[in-house]
Amino acid sequence: MKICVVGTGYVGLVTGVCFAEKGHEVRCMDIDEERVAKLKRGESPIYEPGLGELLRANLEAGRLGFSSSMKEAIEGARLCFIAVGTPPAGDGKADLAQVLAAADEIAEHIGPECRIVVKSTVPVGTGTLLCRRIRRHLSERGLKNIDLEIISNPEFLKEGMAVRDCLHPERVVVGASSDAARSLMRELYSSFVPEEKILMMDPASAEITKYAANAMLAARISFMNEIAQLCDKVGADVLSVKEGIASDRRIGKYFLNAGCGYGGSCFPKDVEALCCIGESQGLDMTLASAVAKVNRKQKERLHMMMRARFGSDMEGVCAAVMGLAFKPGTDDMREAPSLTLIRGLVNDGAKVRAYDPVAEGAARRLLPASVRFAGNLRELLEGADCAVVVTEWPEFGEIDWEAAGAAMRRKIVFDGRNLCDPEKMKALGFEYYCIGRNMLP
Structure with missing residues (x-):
């Protein structure tokens, strides 16, 4: 054809x-x-x-x-x-x-x-x-x-x-x-x-199906991010909670990872557009609006965690940002959580160094000129005051943190994707901050 x-x-x-x-x-x-x-x-x-x-x-x-x-x-x-x-x-x-x-x-x-x-x-x-x-x-x-x-x-x-x-x-x-x-x-x-x-x-049902599918997946992510906040308050571990609910076949395991928010070309714009479609019909899209609101707040979470540790004046703090694309396997920077984080850090006076296996070219066009880019993880972490995991690239899960810690100026990690084992990180002498795992030092 x-x-x-x-x-x-x-x-x-x-x-x-x-x-x-x-x-x-x-x-x-x-x-x-x-x-x-x-x-x-x-x-x-x-x-x-x-x-x-x-x-x-x-x-x-x-x-x-x-x-x-x-x-x-x-x-x-x-x-x-x-x-x-x-x-x-x-x-x-x-x-x-x-x-x-x-x-x-x-x-x-x-x-x-x-x-x-x-x-x-x-x-x-x-x-x-x-x-x-x-x-x-x-x-x-x-x-x-x-x-x-x-x-x-x-x-x-x-x-x-x-x-x-x-x-x-x-x-x-x-x-x-x-x-x-x-x-x-x-x-x-x-x-x-x-x-x-x-x-x-019919055509109208097909048009709605795309928005409904993306809004449902986004809702699962935002729901787990709210649960992660609750876990931090009451002393629970969001990974255990995930395992407990994912084993229910009515729920399943997908799109239940707590983290620093979703981004990309679809979820953010489609959830917002679905809200607008509903409003145009006189409907208050309460749940879809809440999904978007939770995600906007979650994308600020890493920055707020870092402010709690270093203060709002981060002059002299060198932050090594691990991952720029909104997810692994792509160079797409649209609505990426890294953008929210890095712009906030730069505004607070931090020195930002970043590394992503494929998204550097796209990121350079979107980030402040003061951001420096590393060619590999070793160069990224050398002399850094903290490492900040933003995108869960497979190579980030294979880091030799003992060697990385020796190269860093201070052994502090903010893990926005819960990639590391908190107990192992503590045993290596790291201050380790994650999301929803009640693992604050």
């Missing part, structure tokens, strides 16, 4: 590459000509395990191409996916500017055999809005008989595992109104999942 994918950001690029890997003929379109040129050379602009290899393999096989011309990319396509960004606007609502711009350009070149699929995360009713907008353009072109339908097909990719999630999804959600559209989407995904995992529903 010939497919056009509009947008080569995280979702669009992974989707396009994986469609090509399944044997489809894919053309990805982006208005960023420099980005397109890079992709044509087989260079991925984002870090995602396995993506670069598949990108180059499918380019070489001729199944995948890139263009800055919509006319060229959409020609002959049976499906055109909109996979552009929907960042939060100033009021928390999803900003649809890129989606609307993509729809306008698609309308200028779409043929009668092509159906439009929205992969971007959009508020309920966006499909209806786009349908009216595109019909207006088609009417101006003199094309009044095109069977126009906007299909909703939200993505559920986890950064760091996106290629695997795309090639082997747990489910595929499709919001479509006609049998023809449903049949076409079943044909597309038949090589990805068994038919029973292709969940057909």
